[in-house]
Amino acid sequence: MGIFDALRSALFGPGTSAKATSAPPKSEPLRIVIPRAPGPTPTRSPATHHYADGSKYLSASDQPRLLVPDESGALPVTVRDGFFVYVPTGQLMPPANRVLNALGVVSFRVRGTQHYPGAKSGNTAPGQPAILRREPQNEFDANAVAVHANTASGRLAKVGYVNKGLARSLAKRMDAGESVGALFMRGSAPGDWDDSPCVVIADDAFRLRIRDWPAR
DSSP states (O other): HHHHHHHHHHHHHHTTTTTTTSSSOOOOOOOOOOOSSSSOOOOOTTTBBBBBOOOOOTEEEEEEEHHOOTTTOOSSEEETTTEEEETTTTEEOOOOOOOHTTTTTTTTOOOOOOGGGGGGGGGOOSBEEEEEEEEETTTSSTOEEEEEEEETTSOOEEEOOOHHHEEEEEEHHHTOOOOOEEEEEEEOOOTSSSSOOOHHHSSSSHHHHHOOSOOO
């Protein structure tokens, strides 16, 4: 045994070879693994509010349960891009919604717009005034209520009519001297033709239930 082997044996024990006493291999870098939360991967996209089951719209069966006024009377609903929007999820509800109607938020699709091409000059963009005018001498319906829109020249353009069912109740209110306000919730700017404008009655019930539209 040479002097170096004797020294190595004294320090590290007998039978220790040079190979055994070489520098230990470098250790691998520490890897930290964060466990994933249990449950399926979310499928909803917050940007578009589309859901895995295709429920972009709030179902009719869910509406009575979810469309409930808070203590102040306000609904969790606003209006955007021609639709009612259920604020907590962003799901949509088309105009003429029966549940909202029963809660005092009355809306309707304007009828007969195809017969009034001059309405192209009217401003039916969302949030613009919809002017309701009684036509008691209308040959087709004594309860007729016409819908007009403002034009750039300051005149009114007839857009169409309220449907007969709603016109009956509106006619009673208007004939009793009430001034019934309304807003377009779907439509277009002057010069653009939208043959399916929609209107919401902007009365006290509406202002109580939906407070953040149009923007104030």
